Amino acid sequence: MRKNYIFKDVDDTLDNTAIRFVARNGIMDGYADGSFQPDETVTLAELCQIICNCIFDKYDDLEEEYRSTDENLKEKFGNHWANKYLTICYKKQFLPDSISSDEVLDRETGESILFKLEEYWVNLFEFKGYIRHSYEKIIRSHKLSRGEVAYFLYTRISDIARFLDNKLYDLRINEKFDEAANFIIQLPKTFVDRLTLNRDLSLIRYHVRHTTKENIPYLLKIANILLRRLDRNNVLYHYTSLRALEHMTKDGANIIFKASNSVYLNDPLEGKILMRQLQAKRDRLFSPLKTLQKQNRVRYGSEIIFSDTYILSFFKAEDGDVEKLPMWVHYGDGGNGCLIEFDTQDCNLPFYKVMYQEKEIRQVWKELKDALVPVDRDFEKTDSNYNQIYKYAYVILDQLSWLCKSLCYSDEKEVRLLFFEQPEDACEETFIRDGEAFPRIYVPCPEPLEISKVILGPKIMHPERYSLTLNHRDIDLVFVSQLPFQ
Incomplete structure (x- = not known):
């Protein structure tokens, strides 16, 4: 049976909903004893693994990105267990130069890396007028914690998903299916999970196995029958x-x-x-x-x-x-x-x-x-x-x-x-x-x-x-x- 993503130690932590979200989407996981340990610190290597879990839907996608990386860059992190994650994050210019792989991150350094991830998404989706919100809850301790990382990712993904949601809804309701198909192909699964108006995209991409790009416009036209039944009452x-x-x-x-x-x-x-x-x-x-x-x-x-x-x-x-x-x-x-x-x-x-x-x-x-x-x-x-x-x-x-x-x-x-x-x-x-x-x-x-x-x-x-x-x-x-x- 599937895990229910309820952890025994999250009732009084930063944000129960955020922790369940990152766990359900495979971004962060709990421990074997049923805990999440939200106050536990985070190393650079661990944060890079979390970031890669956000960016790539499948491990095969991460492998393909790693294979296309310059060999000299791969050698930068040696035989470290997180070499692939560190290399890809460094390649995407998320990381500062002067920091070791196993260093426990302080709040300032951790924030700067996570903000670069947010900027990566904003640039990827070509958002205009996106305002980066300030979340005071991230500033809680000297060292960045797992709970803070979960809250940051949950709020950022939710904010960006609202932009995606409205853009996709407009494309679909105006029956621009080819343009909508090109747009959703680049969507990581984490954003699909936060869509409201386009919630049925999870079926388009994941219920029907081995969906090709050419099929998506046909699927969107069918899915629009359900989309038109959405209730926008608040x-x-x-x-x-x-x-x-x-x-x-x-x-x-x-x-x-x-x-x-x-x-x-x-x-x-x-x-x-x-x-x-x-x-x-x-x-x-x-x-x-x-x-x-x-x-x-x-x-x-x-x-x-x-x-x-x-x-x-x-x-x-x-x-x-x-x-x-x-x-x-x-x-x-x-x-x-x-x-x-x-x-x-x-x-x-x-x-x-x-x-x-x-x-x-x-x-x-x-x-x-x-x-x-x-x-x-x-x-x-x-x-x-x-x-x-x-x-x-x-x-x-x-x-x-x-x-x-x-x-x-x-x-x-x-x-x-x-x-x-x-x-x-x-x-x-x-x-x-x-x-x-x-x-x-x-x-x-x-x-x-x-x-x-x-x-x-x-x-x-x-x-x-x-x-x-x-x-x-x-x-x-x-x-x-x-x-x-x-």
Whole structure:
């Protein structure tokens, strides 16, 4: 099973989110005893290895860069274990001349090297108007620590990713697919992980194996069907029970949600509405999509235990009517729960609008068929590229199927986060819901959401006690629902 990147010694350190980010992306790793040791110092050789992990997606890419380096330069660091990392960083002019490979870095020297890495990225992507922010948290001790390096990389990569995100979104939404393809080829995986509007790029580059540069424009056109369903609303809401809120806020207002497996959703038609339309039309995409969905579902006898799809549900208040009685009944613990408000403006997560109208769902099907026209025109069916692109189309169609719901749910105005994990990669953690006797598998949201406001349910007794508890947990805006509720 995959590591969950939770370290036993990071609760009170510089930034838990930053450490999990660098660990998840293979930039920095923890130790065999389950610790990260964020206060441990960093040598020049270790920092060079970390930098190379940021720059190169694969070790083979690093090897190729090293092979192309002048032999005299390779000899500069002798037989040191980090020769390749040191040589490449020196070649890219990140390093000062007068420093030894195993020297523990002080804050000033470490900062100067990391700032040169940031400048390298800014020049690589030809950013105009990029402002380098000052992060005071990096200035904590005389010696540079692992936690500080993690925080620096997390904040820099996040800032640069926002520039990349907007540029790529503009290229894609204006259907400049060839230009967008050239742009994303140079993107290291670390930036792909921080994109919001272009979150599906991770599928384009990593789900479909051995993707060629020539295929990417076709893949982008297909992926745009999902891109156009992004919700750009900055304020979202979520109903939950007080027990769940208490558990989620034990460490403050920044909470890590747990995405539930799709087989636990309460609508029996979840994931099936789009499939039924394809079947009714006898569309050629139906059978391959059905096969893909079967492959991504784990069964125990005739029962589906879990699938590769995990979902988090929110809703938006388009008409200004935030509270709704049916929502309190079904999702707010019968009025004894709470309603949480989130500001998602700076959040690196892709929120997708749920479709309820049949014409919206038909439009998805039509857009996909139109996107496949040039594929049928330019490739033979026996071509491996043809099969690869179609495989990706089925993956996108499967994702879209989880954004289609029955018209009777349209008042909810739901917005969803979708996560896709193969069973062998799913998080080891499980939990048992109230009143249920079996564990449910979930995956944690890759980054926290910050609570901006909490509305306590209209049936809660002594709401002032809960308000006081939430205030102590850095949640200042706590209100009580005035909705009439019998």
